[in-house]
Amino acid sequence: MIRIGSRGSQLALWQAHHIADLLRGQGHEVEIEIIKTTGDRLQEVTFAQVGSKGMFTLEIEEALAEGRIDLAVHSLKDLPTELPEKFVLAATPPRVDPRDVVVSKDYTSFAELPAGALVGTSSLRRRAQLRNLRPDLEYVEFRGNVDTRLRKLGEGQVAAIMLAAAGLDRLEKTEWVRERLDPEVVCPSAGQGSLGIETRKDDQRVLDAVAFLNDPDTRFAVTAERVALAALGGGCQVPIGVHCRRVTGTDEFEALGVVAAPEGDRVVRAQATGTDAVALGEAIAESLLAQGAAALFEGIGKA
16 A cells, blocks of 8 residues: 555645556555645745745655655645655656746736736746736735636636646646746746655655656756755745756757846846756856845745
């Protein structure tokens, strides 16, 4: 029996059941245990008010440490870059669309939004980059699960919301997706679109069971992204975007890093290519820091 720990949101359960089905396909018996996290309990509180380190993972890791579950399925962007000593990122399944999307009932693109329109997002990273592109819009805090945010959009509380493509694609809730923003326009968070399978480091039974889930290209990309984020000293709620992908037809990967001031008035960017994930992530961070990136998010959501 393999016991999976998961948050209780619709998306988290989709992810847990997806991994459970893959494990069952390999002949394993699987159970899913729902665990309520700090982030789930504080749906109406902003990330800035409560901090973000481990807010979606702490209680799940406690269950993992106590042996109540054998593995956790995370949205990798929610998983801190430094795991507790007893845990390991055992597998990274193939990544899906890592981009951010513009979701709107009435407008067909980000450019079409009229000056002064309200745009909802819970992410400081998105808000900072979008403000740089469109300082004439008004950006408001917008938390809640996917259904809650879509309902608020449908009620006309905002003209558009910004979400990760991956969650909407997985839940097949793409009716109002109007535009997928390339990383060069709005750079995603480290690990966005990826799942992370976390296990106990010494649990060889489970490590062996999940090894088939690991996708090498995804592993390379998210390793570079998480190395860059860690080297910058940023957690998952800072205005830092990092994205890495294979250069088509080559052995090289290209990485893009973006740090934006919260008000969007300054943005620094870095690009690099390479064949070593750790070195590539470090190169991105070094370039951004050399351009003064640290001053742009000083005191915000440090990891």
